[in-house]
Amino acid sequence: MQKPYVLGVDIGGTNTVFGVVDVRGQILEQGSIKTANHATVEEYLASLTPDLTKMIANMGGVEMFKGIGVGAPNGNFYSGCIEDAPNMGWAKGKVIPFAAMVEEKTGIPCALTNDANAAAIGEMTYGAAKGMKNFIMITLGTGVGSGIVVNGELVYGHDGFAGELGHVRVRNHNGRLCGCGARGCLEAYASATGVALTAIEYLETRAEESLLRDLDISRINSKDVYEAAVKGDKLALEIFDFTGKILGEAFANFIAFSSPEAIILFGGLTKAGNFILRPIAEAMDANVLSIFRGKTKLLFSQLRESDAAVLGASALAWELK
Amino acid sequence: MQKPYVLGVDIGGTNTVFGVVDVRGQILEQGSIKTANHATVEEYLASLTPDLTKMIANMGGVEMFKGIGVGAPNGNFYSGCIEDAPNMGWAKGKVIPFAAMVEEKTGIPCALTNDANAAAIGEMTYGAAKGMKNFIMITLGTGVGSGIVVNGELVYGHDGFAGELGHVRVRNHNGRLCGCGARGCLEAYASATGVALTAIEYLETRAEESLLRDLDISRINSKDVYEAAVKGDKLALEIFDFTGKILGEAFANFIAFSSPEAIILFGGLTKAGNFILRPIAEAMDANVLSIFRGKTKLLFSQLRESDAAVLGASALAWELK
Numbered sequence: 001m002q003k004p005y006v007l008g009v010d011i012g013g014t015n016t017v018f019g020v021v022d023v024r025g026q027i028l029e030q031g032s033i034k035t036a037n038h039a040t041v042e043e044y045l046a047s048l049t050p051d052l053t054k055m056i057a058n059m060g061g062v063e064m065f066k067g068i069g070v071g072a073p074n075g076n077f078y079s080g081c082i083e084d085a086p087n088m089g090w091a092k093g094k095v096i097p098f099a100a101m102v103e104e105k106t107g108i109p110c111a112l113t114n115d116a117n118a119a120a121i122g123e124m125t126y127g128a129a130k131g132m133k134n135f136i137m138i139t140l141g142t143g144v145g146s147g148i149v150v151n152g153e154l155v156y157g158h159d160g161f162a163g164e165l166g167h168v169r170v171r172n173h174n175g176r177l178c179g180c181g182a183r184g185c186l187e188a189y190a191s192a193t194g195v196a197l198t199a200i201e202y203l204e205t206r207a208e209e210s211l212l213r214d215l216d217i218s219r220i221n222s223k224d225v226y227e228a229a230v231k232g233d234k235l236a237l238e239i240f241d242f243t244g245k246i247l248g249e250a251f252a253n254f255i256a257f258s259s260p261e262a263i264i265l266f267g268g269l270t271k272a273g274n275f276i277l278r279p280i281a282e283a284m285d286a287n288v289l290s291i292f293r294g295k296t297k298l299l300f301s302q303l304r305e306s307d308a309a310v311l312g313a314s315a316l317a318w319e320l321k
Numbered sequence: 322m323q324k325p326y327v328l329g330v331d332i333g334g335t336n337t338v339f340g341v342v343d344v345r346g347q348i349l350e351q352g353s354i355k356t357a358n359h360a361t362v363e364e365y366l367a368s369l370t371p372d373l374t375k376m377i378a379n380m381g382g383v384e385m386f387k388g389i390g391v392g393a394p395n396g397n398f399y400s401g402c403i404e405d406a407p408n409m410g411w412a413k414g415k416v417i418p419f420a421a422m423v424e425e426k427t428g429i430p431c432a433l434t435n436d437a438n439a440a441a442i443g444e445m446t447y448g449a450a451k452g453m454k455n456f457i458m459i460t461l462g463t464g465v466g467s468g469i470v471v472n473g474e475l476v477y478g479h480d481g482f483a484g485e486l487g488h489v490r491v492r493n494h495n496g497r498l499c500g501c502g503a504r505g506c507l508e509a510y511a512s513a514t515g516v517a518l519t520a521i522e523y524l525e526t527r528a529e530e531s532l533l534r535d536l537d538i539s540r541i542n543s544k545d546v547y548e549a550a551v552k553g554d555k556l557a558l559e560i561f562d563f564t565g566k567i568l569g570e571a572f573a574n575f576i577a578f579s580s581p582e583a584i585i586l587f588g589g590l591t592k593a594g595n596f597i598l599r600p601i602a603e604a605m606d607a608n609v610l611s612i613f614r615g616k617t618k619l620l621f622s623q624l625r626e627s628d629a630a631v632l633g634a635s636a637l638a639w640e641l642k
Binding site: 074132133134148150151153155156157158159160161162163164165167168169180181182249252253254256257258259260261287289290291292295 | 469481580610616
C-alpha cells in the first residue's frame with residue numbers, strides 16, 4: 001500500500017516550519033519553531049522532534065508516512081548533510097548529518113536538499129510545473145536561489161550543490177558586491193536586497209522627483225518600491241525595469257544551457273507582478289538565441305506563499321526510494 | 322546477444338565521415354564523402370547509403386549492428402530531424418527527417434543529435450568522461466559548441482536543442498558581433514574565428530612588436546597565433562590569455578548551473594595546450610563560487626581528433642533502446 005502522508009520541514013534562517021502533507025498537496029497539520037534559539041543541532045532537534053513525533057502519532061503513526069523531506073540552507077541531497085550554513089549559529093562551519101539524525105529520532109526515512117531545490121520539487125509535484133520534465137525554478141527573496149530540473153530530475157551536480165544561479169556573474173568585476181564576496185552576481189541585483197540597493201543608487205545619483213524621496217533612504221525596501229510603482233512613480237517603475245532586464249538577460253543564458261519548458265518565479269519579489277514580469281519577458285525575448293525564442297514560458301509559482309516551504313520540502317519525501 | 326557493432330556518421334559542413342565501431346571504441350572500417358556537393362537530401366543519401374550498406378555487408382550484415390548514430394548540425398535528438406542547418410545547402414531552411422530516412426535505407430535503427438552532443442557521448446563512452454555522470458563538453462572549433470551531461474544523461478531540454486553554450490552572452494551589447502546575429506556571445510571570442518578577430522584587434526589598436534605583424538593581417542588564423550606563442554611572442558601569448566580568461570569566466574557560470582565533475586575541451590583551439598588551458602584555469606578559479614572552487618576538473622578530450630567525430634556519432638547508437 002502507498003503510504004498516504006509525508007512530512008515537510010523547511011529550515012529558514014528565522015523560523016522552521018513543518019507539516020503533514022497528503023498526495024494531493026494538502027497540508028493536514030502544521031507547526032513551527034524558532035530556528036536560531038539553539039546553540040547546537042542537538043538542542044535544535046530536542047525542540048523540533050517532539051513536535052514532529054506528536055504530529056506523526058496524530059496521523060496514525062510512523063507506518064502512515066512515506067518519508068520526511070527537509071529543505072535547509074546548504075542542504076546536500078547526496079550526503080543528507082547541512083554543510084556550513086553560515087546564517088544558522090548551530091550549523092556554522094559544521095557538516096551536520098541532519099537527515100540521518102532526523103531518521104534516527106523519528107524512525108522515518110528522511111531526505112534533505114536546499115530550499116530552492118525543494119521549491120522546484122514542490123512546484124513539480126503540486127504546482128505550476130506539474131507534468132514538466134525540464135524547467136527552472138528561480139526564487140527571488142532576500143537572495144536569489146534556483147532549482148533546475150532536467151529530464152524530470154533535479155540537477156544536483158557531481159557534488160550535490162548544483163543550481164546556484166544567484167551567483168552567475170551578470171556584470172563585470174566593477175559590478176555590485178554580492179553577499180558571497182564576488183562582484184556582479186545576479187543576486188546582487190535581482191534579490192529584494194538588490195532592488196533596495198538599486199533604489200538607493202537611483203535616488204542618490206539622479207535628480208527626478210519620486211515618492212521614494214519621502215522615505216528614509218537607509219530603510220527603503222522592495223515593498224516600498226512596489227507601492228510607489230503602483231502609484232505610477234516613474235523612478236520606482238524604472239527600478240523594476242532595470243531589475244527585470246538583468247533577470248531576463250540572465251534567463252536567456254539559462255535557456256541556452258538547458259532549454260527549459262518554463263522558468264518559474266517564486267518569492268517576495270514576484271509580488272511586484274507585471275512590474276517585474278514584463279521587463280523580464282522583454283529582455284529574455286530580446287536576448288535569447290533565435291532557435292529558443294518564444295518557446296520558454298515565464299510563470300509565477302502556483303503554490304501559496306504560506307504553504308510553499310512545507311510543500312516543497314514534503315515533496316522531496318515522495319521521491320524517496 | 323549484444324550486437325557487436327555500431328555505425329557512426331558525422332556530417333560536417335565540408336565532409337561527411339563514417340565508420341564501423343566496436344564496443345571498445347575501435348574504428349574497424351571508415352569512409353567519407355563530400356557533404357556539400359548535393360542539391361537535395363535525396364542526392365546526398367544516394368551518395369552516402371551505398372558506402373554504408375557495403376560496410377554493413379563487410380561486417381556480417383544488418384543483424385551485427387546495434388544501431389547508427391548521426392552527428393549533424395542542428396540535429397534534434399527527439400525528432401530525429403535536421404532542422405534548418407544554414408551551412409548545408411540541402412538542409413537550409415528545411416526540416417529533414419534524417420534518422421528515419423537512414424533507418425529506411427539501411428534497415429538499422431538510427432539516432433541523431435548535433436555534433437557537440439555526439440562529442441559528449443563519445444567522450445563518456447570511450448574517452449575522458451568514462452564513468453562520469455555530470456560533465457560538460459566544450460568544442461572549440463570554427464564555432465563554440467557544447468554537450469552537457471547531467472545524471473548520466475545528455476541534456477536536450479524540452480525541445481531537443483539545449484546546450485548552446487557558445488551563445489551565452491559573455492560581453493554586453495557593445496560586444497563583438499556573433500554569427501548568430503547577437504553581440505557578445507562566447508563564440509565570438511573563444512572560437513578559432515574569435516582568436517583571429519582578437520589578433521586583428523590587438524594588431525590594429527596596439528603598437529607592440531609582434532611576429533604576427535609579418536603576416537597578412539586579413540588572413541591571420543588561430544594556428545598563426547599558436548606558432549607565434551610557441552616562439553614566445555608576447556602579443557600572441559596575450560591573445561590566448563584574453564581568450565582563456567573569457568572562457569574561464571564563462572565556465573565559472575556553467576559550474577554554478579550544473580556543478581560538473583569536469584569540463585572537457587575538444588577541437589582545434591585545444592592544440593594551443595597550456596597557452597589556453599592555464600588562463601582558463603586561472604579565470605575559472607578566480608570567478609567560481611567558493612563552494613565549487615577546486616572541484617571541477619579541466620581536461621582535454623582523450624579521443625584522437627581524426628577519430629572523434631565518428632566515435633562520438635557512433636556512441637549515440639549504443640544508447641538506442
